Amino acid sequence: MGHRTPLYDAHLAAGAKMVDFGGWDMPIHYGSQLEEHHAVRQGAGMFDVSHMTVVDVAGNDSRAYLRHLLANDIDKVPAGRALYTCMLNERGGVVDDLIVYKGADQFRLVVNCATRDKDLDWMEGQAGGYAVDIRERPDLAMIAVQGPEARAILEQQLCDTAGEAVRDMPFFGFETVGEWLIARTGYTGEDGAEIILPGGKAPELWQRLLDAGVRPIGLGARDTLRLEAGLNLYGNDMDDDITPWEANLGWTVALDDTERDFVGRRALERHKEQDHPVMRGLVLEDKGVLRPHQTVHAPNGEGETTSGTFSPTLGQAIALARLPAGTTGTVEVEIRKKRLRARVVRPPFVRNGKAAYKPLD
Structure with missing residues (x-):
């Protein structure tokens, strides 16, 4: 038996076929992967992504630490925006890809579940000399709602403040509403939002969306959707031995600030000039x-x-x-x-x- 998200029972009630995914019991589909794929492209679907690893980074040196840790530069975005980036090793290989949410006084990172142990060890190992607090948040769940109708449904189903946030949110923007973080991000190529919320609240939101006609979507359709969108999957399209140049992720590498010496920078600069x-x-x-x-x-x-x-x-x-x-x-x-x-x-x-x-x- 693997780890279970707070929505495990909801998946069983919906007839999900469960599989092991990175040590978690997750739904691969709820009957028809093909129908689930089309539901997201044509209407709205929801994904349980609570297996992803959520990490909060705070402290006086959190900005400096993340500018050292990440290949993309968090100074490129203001507070209230998210940034897609990679963590690199000294060879320029991709330790993991992730999204960082930049708050007013702290940051939230969402990294892959299969690389959880490696990522946490790497983050701790790079924190030497920085006044920074790195805290995993296993108490949180995460639901992604994706599709051309997703934001309109969320605006109706969430409370007034959260609904307004979804309606007015820019792409890769986010807003914190109480204990919830609502972001206009996703992994399907469709519009929508990802909601990080206390695990105990996740079943209630899932049921509310289910009652509103949002279809549950499994990992099978999640993969066909992300590939149609041309989005990379860690472990397939990149890994510790692949640089961003080789993974079509050069756009996530910020080299313009010559004073910012992030991990892997020197190797990347050398490799960029070579045939690859x-x-x-x-x-x-x-x-x-x-x-x-x-x-x-x-x-x-x-x-x-x-x-x-x-x-x-x-x-x-x-x-x-x-x-x-x-x-x-x-x-x-x-x-x-x-x-x-x-x-x-x-x-x-x-x-x-x-x-x-x-x-x-």
Whole structure:
């Protein structure tokens, strides 16, 4: 038996098929992964993401500490905004990717559940010399509500203050309402919000949204949605040995302040000037299914798929792949000893429910 979120019983009541995910008992689907995927693209769905690790960082040196710890610069955003970033090791590899919420006097980080122990150890190990308090928050739960109708439903179902916050919130903005943190963030490519709240309050909110017609969504559809949106998955598309340059995450690296010596900066600067593989999208033109770790044959060398699936929205197989720099046009993906044609594209694959990728010719 793995760890259970405060919504475990609600998942069972909804008929979820439960699986182990990073040591947690989580729903993979509630009957139809395909229907759940389309529900988020066309209406609204909700995800239990309470397995994610929430960490509060406070103290006199919290700003300086995070400017050292993170590759992106928290000074780029004002209080009340969130920032997507990576923690890097000294080689420039990605320890983890995360979102940091910048408050007036403290910060909240949400990191991946599968890397919890590694992340907490790394954060503590980098805190030497800083007056900072690092506190995990296992008492909190997290519900993501995503889809074109998500914010309108949340505005109706939350209390007046929280509903107004959702209505007026900018993209990657957030607001604290009592013990709740409500953020306009997500992992599907759709609009919506993620709500971090006390674990004991999560079942009540879940039921309220369920009664309002919001469909529960499992991890299966969460993965197809995020891949259609061209979003990376830690452990597939990046890890401790992959730099942001190789994971299409160069935009999350802030090098403009030359005085900010964040962990991994020197390695990144050296690596940026060297030839290295790059992350691109693939759309399969022949019949087949793209999966991780399939060899890609390009005119200028070999690469590998990192994430792959069948896109319910496009009706085609899609993948992210690490390819030799300069790869464009058509490549061949080796699937069961056959080579199938795929088009090299720039993600996202889907935006607003329609094809959005751009072929790289």
